[in-house]
Amino acid sequence: MVNISFYITDVNYENREDKALVQLFGRTIDGKKICVLTDYDYSFYVIPKKNIKKVMEKVKKIVVMGKEKIDFVKNVEIIDMKYLGGDVQAIRVFISNPNAVREIAERIKDLDNVELVKETDLNFYKKYLLDNQITPLVLTDIEGEVLLDRDDLDVDFVVKAKKIKQVKEESFENPSIIAFDLEIYSPEKKYPSEKDPIIMLSMVSNDGYQKVFTWKKFKHNKKYIEFVEDEESLIHKFKEVLKEKNPDYVTGYFSDGFDFPFLQSRAKKYGIDLRFNNSHLRINKRGNSVTAKLKGIVHLDVFKFIGGIMANSLNFENYKLNTVAKELLGKKKLDVNLDELGIVWDDGSDKLLEFCEYNLIDSQLTLELCEKILPNLNELVKLTNSPIYDICRSSYSAIVDMYLMRMAKEYNEIIPNKPDQGDASLRRTHTYQGAFVYEPKPGLYGKLAVLDFRSLYPTILVVHNVCPTTLTNKKGGYESPEIVLESGEKKKYYFTSKKEGFIPRVVKEIITRRIRVNELLKKDKKNPILKARSYALKTVANATSGYLGFFGARWYCRECAESMTAWGREYITDVIEKAEKKGFEVIYGDTDSIFLVLGDKSKKDTLDFLDEINRELPSLMELELDDFYKRGLFVFRKGEKTGAKKKYALVSEEGEIKVTGFETVRGDWSVIAREVQKKVLEYILKDNDPKKAYEYVRKVIEKIKRGKEDMEKMIIKTQLKRKLEGYAVEGPHVKVARKMKAKGEYVGPGITVQYIVTPGKGNIGNRAEIPEDAKSYDADYYINNQILPVVEKIFDVLGRGKEELVGGKKQMKLGEY
DNA sequence: ACATACCGGGG
DNA sequence: GTGTACGGTATGT
Numbered sequence: 001m002v003n004i005s006f007y008i009t010d011v012n013y014e015n016r017e018d019k020a021l022v023q024l025f026g027r028t029i030d031g032k033k034i035c036v037l038t039d040y041d042y043s044f045y046v047i048p049k050k051n052i053k054k055v056m057e058k059v060k061k062i063v064v065m066g067k068e069k070i071d072f073v074k075n076v077e078i079i080d081m082k083y084l085g086g087d088v089q090a091i092r093v094f095i096s097n098p099n100a101v102r103e104i105a106e107r108i109k110d111l112d113n114v115e116l117v118k119e120t121d122l123n124f125y126k127k128y129l130l131d132n133q134i135t136p137l138v139l140t141d142i143e144g145e146v147l148l149d150r151d152d153l154d155v156d157f158v159v160k161a162k163k164i165k166q167v168k169e170e171s172f173e174n175p176s177i178i179a180f181d182l183e184i185y186s187p188e189k190k191y192p193s194e195k196d197p198i199i200m201l202s203m204v205s206n207d208g209y210q211k212v213f214t215w216k217k218f219k220h221n222k223k224y225i226e227f228v229e230d231e232e233s234l235i236h237k238f239k240e241v242l243k244e245k246n247p248d249y250v251t252g253y254f255s256d257g258f259d260f261p262f263l264q265s266r267a268k269k270y271g272i273d274l275r276f277n278n279s280h281l282r283i284n285k286r287g288n289s290v291t292a293k294l295k296g297i298v299h300l301d302v303f304k305f306i307g308g309i310m311a312n313s314l315n316f317e318n319y320k321l322n323t324v325a326k327e328l329l330g331k332k333k334l335d336v337n338l339d340e341l342g343i344v345w346d347d348g349s350d351k352l353l354e355f356c357e358y359n360l361i362d363s364q365l366t367l368e369l370c371e372k373i374l375p376n377l378n379e380l381v382k383l384t385n386s387p388i389y390d391i392c393r394s395s396y397s398a399i400v401d402m403y404l405m406r407m408a409k410e411y412n413e414i415i416p417n418k419p420d421q422g423d424a425s426l427r428r429t430h431t432y433q434g435a436f437v438y439e440p441k442p443g444l445y446g447k448l449a450v451l452d453f454r455s456l457y458p459t460i461l462v463v464h465n466v467c468p469t470t471l472t473n474k475k476g477g478y479e480s481p482e483i484v485l486e487s488g489e490k491k492k493y494y495f496t497s498k499k500e501g502f503i504p505r506v507v508k509e510i511i512t513r514r515i516r517v518n519e520l521l522k523k524d525k526k527n528p529i530l531k532a533r534s535y536a537l538k539t540v541a542n543a544t545s546g547y548l549g550f551f552g553a554r555w556y557c558r559e560c561a562e563s564m565t566a567w568g569r570e571y572i573t574d575v576i577e578k579a580e581k582k583g584f585e586v587i588y589g590d591t592d593s594i595f596l597v598l599g600d601k602s603k604k605d606t607l608d609f610l611d612e613i614n615r616e617l618p619s620l621m622e623l624e625l626d627d628f629y630k631r632g633l634f635v636f637r638k639g640e641k642t643g644a645k646k647k648y649a650l651v652s653e654e655g656e657i658k659v660t661g662f663e664t665v666r667g668d669w670s671v672i673a674r675e676v677q678k679k680v681l682e683y684i685l686k687d688n689d690p691k692k693a694y695e696y697v698r699k700v701i702e703k704i705k706r707g708k709e710d711m712e713k714m715i716i717k718t719q720l721k722r723k724l725e726g727y728a729v730e731g732p733h734v735k736v737a738r739k740m741k742a743k744g745e746y747v748g749p750g751i752t753v754q755y756i757v758t759p760g761k762g763n764i765g766n767r768a769e770i771p772e773d774a775k776s777y778d779a780d781y782y783i784n785n786q787i788l789p790v791v792e793k794i795f796d797v798l799g800r801g802k803e804e805l806v807g808g809k810k811q812m813k814l815g816e817y
Numbered sequence: 818a819c820a821t822a823c824c825g826g827g828g
Numbered sequence: 829g830t831g832t833a834c835g836g837t838a839t840g841t
Contacts (some may be wrong), residue, residue: 099829099837123830160819183827192828258827282829289826289833319826338828395833421832576826666824668838681839718823729840764839 003143004159005029006036007172008136010247010298011125011387014280018069019096022128025155025277025296026140032156035277035296036142040128041074042098044105044119045081045414046091051113052078056091058111064103071100081119083414084470085502088412090118098124112621118414122405123197126386129447130409132164135385135407137378139170152278154243154296171378175248178205179367180238182259183359189339191752193719194265197231199345200356204363205243206371211235212356215375216345220353224360232270235263239274242297249298249388251370252320253362256301256393260292291393298389302369305392309399309539315658325365328372334358335366375532385534397550398542403540404547404555407506427551432562433484436569438576438589440634440643442797444690445587448650449606450626453571455511456592457545459621460567461509461560467501468548468557480563481570493563503555505542507598510541568592575613575623582609588634590646593626603628624696628653631688635793644793649685657685665772665790672713673786678701680791690798697791704787705779714756714777716768722749732757732768739770757781 010025014037048055056076062070075094082088093108095101105120122130134140144161183200186192201213208223213234217227228234242250252259261283266680267274274281277296284291292299306328307319316323322333331499336358344351379393384402391399408415453459460466464478476496482490493500514537521530547553549561568591576586576594582605588595596606606625613623629650637644647661661681665674676697683693701711718733724747727734733753741747756774762765767778 055834123829124832182828187826190828196828252827254826256826264828284829286831287833288823301826307826321826341828390830396833398831418831424832539821666837721823727822731822731839733823789837 001144001162002146002159002554003141004034005139006034006140007138008036008134008140009172009175009387010389011129012295012574013096013098013124013128013324015099019044020098022125022473023152023295024140025298027175027248029139031689033154033248033296035150035153035155036144036159036161036164036629037147037158038161040124040132041094041100042124042127043092043094043131044101044117046078046093046108046114047088047113047116047118047414048091049113052089052091053692054112054126055111059091059093062104062107064100064107066097066100070205071097071104073104073521080412081414081804082412083116084416085467085499087412092245100484118417121590122415126402128403128711129387130415133406133409134164135166135382136387137172137381139168139172141165141167151442154277163289169650171382172248175374176205176207176580177249177251177367177370178203178242178245178247179251179363179370180204180255180259181252181359181362181366182262183341183355184262185345185440186342188736189463190342190752193717193746193748193750194262195746198262198266199341200230200359201234201238202356203238203364204360204367205245205247206367207245210360210364211241212360213741214356216352218348218350218352220350222356225353232272234323235267235270235272235274238263239272239767243276247297247673249300249370250294251300251302251366254301255299255371256292256304257290260299261290264292280721293389298387300370300377300388300392302366305373307367309380309394309396310373310376312396313535315660317659321362321365325497329365329368331365331368349682350504365707375528379529379532379536380539383540396539397547397552399540400543400547404503404506408502410614411502411505413502418552418554419556423711424551427556427558430558432549432558432565434565434570435591436572436589437645438592438594439645440588440595441646442634442643443473444684445597445632445634446630446795448629449598449603450593450629450633450650451575451596451606451610451623452593452626454622454624455541456568458507458511458541459618460571461545461548462504462511463620464563464567465495465497465501465504466548466560466563468555468560469503470495470499470501470557471557472496478586481566483562483566483646493559495563495657503548504770507541507544508620510537513542518676520736520817555743561620570595571621578613579609582610587632588643588648595632598628609652623803629658630655631685633684633794633797636796647793649681651685655686668716668718670714670716670782670786672700672709672782673703673790676715677790679795684794684798694798696794697787697795701787702781702797704777704782707776707779707784709777711771711774711777713752713757714782715771716753716756717752720747720749720751730765731764732765735765736768736770738775743770 004028006028008024008026012023013020014023021037022040026034028034060073074096077092079090079092081090101120105117109117142161143163144159147158150158180203182198184192184196185199186196203212212225213227213228215230228237264283274292279295282293306324316327325331326395334755336354341355377388377391381388385406386402405415452698473496478495480493506785514534517530517534539792545564548557576589580587585597587597630653630657631651633649635644635647649784650658667678680693684690692780720737736755737747747814754773755768757764757778758767758769758774
C-alpha cells in the first residue's frame with residue numbers, strides 16, 4: 001500500500017476485461033507524473049409511479065447481451081432524492097460497464113410503473129467526477145497499490161487506488177507546459193493545403209526549453225535551431241520531445257483546428273502513430289468545430305478559450321494571435337511576409353533564419369498567453385468540477401450545465417436529462433420576448449455616461465426566486481410583469497416565496513461569493529487568482545439566466561426566461577423614465593444599460609442619480625457607472641430612417657475606441673475594403689474629423705474609377721470547402737476553381753481560391769477571374785459591393801449621402817436613395 | 818423570396 | 829466516444 005498526494009490534470013477511462021476503469025492522470029506533489037486507476041460503477045436513477053419494491057426487483061433482474069459478454073445490473077438501492085424541487089423515492093441502479101447503460105436504461109423504461117429514468121446521458125468520466133464530487137486540479141490523496149505491468153502508460157508510475165479523498169483546498173499551481181507551432185511550405189501566395197509539407201516546428205516550454213526544428217540547412221548562430229533530416233524526422237522529433245518532457249499541458253494557437261489536424265495528416269503519410277499513453281492523437285470533427293485530444297497530456301488550445309468564453313468580455317477587433325498578444329501581453333508577432341516563405345525555402349537562403357525566429361516567437365507568445373489564461377481556466381475547473389480540457393473548449397451553456405449538475409449533487413437533486421432531438425427542436429421553435437432595447441437617434445454625440453445593472457438577470461433570478469422548481473399556479477408569491485405570448489394572449493407567471501428554488505439558491509451563492517471576492521480584490525487589485533475567481537463567478541452567474549431559455553438546457557424553463565426578460569424590461573425602462581425626469585437626455589439603452597447624453601449635466605449629477613436609484617433597488621441589485629465617454633456614434637438601420645440597435649462606437653476619455661456591432665470586414669473581402677473601413681473609423685472616432693474621412697473615401701473611389709487602384713488590393717479570397725461536384729449553387733470562387741483546374745492546378749477542398757471581379761455583364765461568378773489572368777477590375781462592383789457597404793452607414797449619420805461620394809455618375813442600385 | 822455557402826482561427 | 833455551433837452576410841436560382 002502507498003499513500004500519494006497528487007493533482008488531477010486529465011480524466012479518461014479504459015475498458016478492462018469486465019469493467020471500465022477511470023484513469024486519473026496528474027502530477028504528484030513531488031513532481032512525478034502519475035496515472036491513478038480506480039473502479040467506478042456507473043449509477044443512475046429510476047423514479048417509479050408506484051410499487052417501488054416490485055419495480056426494483058424487476059430492474060435487478062435485467063440482463064442484456066453485449067458484444068462479447070453479458071451485461072447486467074450490478075446493484076440497486078432505494079434512496080430519497082429531490083427531483084425538480086419535489087421529494088421523490090428513487091431506485092439507484094449500478095452498472096459496471098458504461099457501454100451497457102443506454103440499453104439497460106431502455107429496458108427499464110419499458111417496465112410497468114416506471115415514471116422516469118435519469119442520469120443515463122452523462123459520459124463516464126463526467127459521471128465519475130460528479131458522483132464522487134472530485135474536483136480536478138485540487139490536491140487529491142490516494143491510498144493504493146503500485147502496478148508494475150503498465151508500461152503502456154507514459155507516466156512515472158501507475159497506481160490502482162483503493163481510496164480517494166480530497167480534503168485540502170490547495171490547487172495545482174505550477175504545471176509544465178509546452179507550446180508548439182508549425183510552419184508549412186506553400187507555393188507563392190497560396191495558403192497551404194495538407195498536400196504541403198511541414199518545414200518548421202517550434203517547441204517552447206515554461207522550463208526554458210526552446211527549439212525550432214527544420215530540415216533545410218543554412219548558416220546561423222542560434223542555439224535554438226536544430227536541423228533534422230526531413231519532414232518525417234521532424235514529426236518524429238515532435239513525438240520524442242513531447243514524450244521525453246512529458247508535460248502536463250501542450251498548447252497551441254488554433255491547434256484544435258490547424259496544427260494538430262495538420263500534424264496528424266502529415267504523420268499518416270509516413271505511417272507515424274502519434275500515440276501517447278496507449279492512445280492515438282484523436283481528431284474529432286463535428287460540423288465546423290474540430291478538437292484534438294491526447295491522452296495524459298492535456299491539450300489546451302489558447303484560441304478556443306480566448307476566442308470563445310473570454311471573447312465576450314474582451315471585445316477585441318479580432319482574435320488572431322497577433323491581436324490577442326498585443327492586447328493581453330503587449331507583444332507582437334515577428335513581422336514577416338509569409339507569402340515569401342515558399343520562395344525563401346526553395347532558395348535555401350539565410351533569410352530562413354527570420355522565419356525560424358517567427359516560428360519560435362509564435363510558440364513563445366502562445367505559451368505566455370496560456371499562462372495568462374490559466375488562472376481563468378483553473379477557477380472555472382474548480383467551480384464546475386470539469387477537466388481543464390473540457391473547460392478550455394466549453395460553451396457558456398456547457399459551463400452552466402456542469403455547475404448546476406455539480407450543485408445538484410450537493411443538494412441531493414436528481415439531474416434532469418438533456419432534451420432529445422425532438423424536444424430540443426420543439427423548444428427551439430418557441431420564441432419569447434427578449435430584452436428591452438431603446439432605439440437610438442442616429443448621430444454623433446458628445447460627452448456621454450453609460451450606466452448598467454450589475455448582473456441584471458442573475459440578480460432578478462435571485463430576488464424573484466425564478467426557477468423551474470418554484471414555478472406555480474398559485475398567486476401570493478412573486479408575480480411576474482405581464483407577458484404577451486406569441487398568440488397575443490397576456491399572461492403572468494407566479495413563483496412561490498415559500499421555499500428557495502434550486503437555481504436561485506446556487507446563483508445567490510455565486511453572487512455573494514463574487515461580492516466577497518471583489519471586496520478582497522479592492523485591497524489587492526492585481527491579484528490574478530482573485531481576478532480570475534471574480535471573472536469565473538461572473539461568467540457562470542450571467543450565463544445561467546440565458547441558459548434557462550436555451551433549448552439544449554437540462555434545467556430549461558421558458559416561463560422562467562420569459563419572466564426574467566419581462567422583469568429586466570421593467571427595471572431598465574423604470575431607470576430610463578427616472579433619468580428623463582431628472583433632465584438627462586437618454587440616447588440609447590440595451591437590456592441592462594442606459595446611455596445618457598450629459599449636455600449641461602455634470603459627472604456628479606450622474607453619480608447622484610445613481611445613488612438615488614440604488615437606494616430604491618432590492619439589496620442584491622445595483623446600477624453601476626460603466627464609464628464616461630468623449631463621443632459616441634450611432635448609425636441608421638440598414639435602408640431605414642430609424643436607428644440601428646446594438647450598433648455604435650464610443651471613444652473613452654483616454655481616446656480609446658470601443659466599437660460594438662459593426663462587423664469588421666472579414667477575410668473574404670478585398671484588401672481595399674478593409675483598408676477603407678479601418679481608416680474611416682479612425683478618422684471619425686480618433687481624430688474627430690469626419691471631413692477627413694469623407695475626403696479620403698472620395699479619393700479612393702476616384703482612384704478606383706480611373707482604374708488606377710492596385711490590382712493586388714482587389715483580390716478576393718474564398719476557401720473551397722468541398723469537391724467541385726459537390727456544389728448545388730456555384731459562387732464566384734467555385735467558377736474560378738474550375739478555371740484553375742483547367743490550367744492544371746491542384747483543386748480540392750481546403751484550397752483558397754483568389755479572384756478579381758472583371759468588367760462585363762451578368763453574374764459576378766462569370767466575371768470572376770484568376771488574378772494573374774485579370775487585365776482590369778470592375779470599378780462599379782468594387783465601389784458598390786466593397787467600398788460603399790463598409791462606409792455608407794457611417795456617412796449617412798453625418799448627413800453625407802453616397803451620391804456625393806461617388807460623384808455625378810449614377811451607380812447601380814442608387815435609385816432607392 | 819428563398820436557398821446555399823462562407824466567414825472565424827491557422828501557413 | 830460527449831454534441832449535434834452560430835449568427836451574419838453575399839451570391840445564385
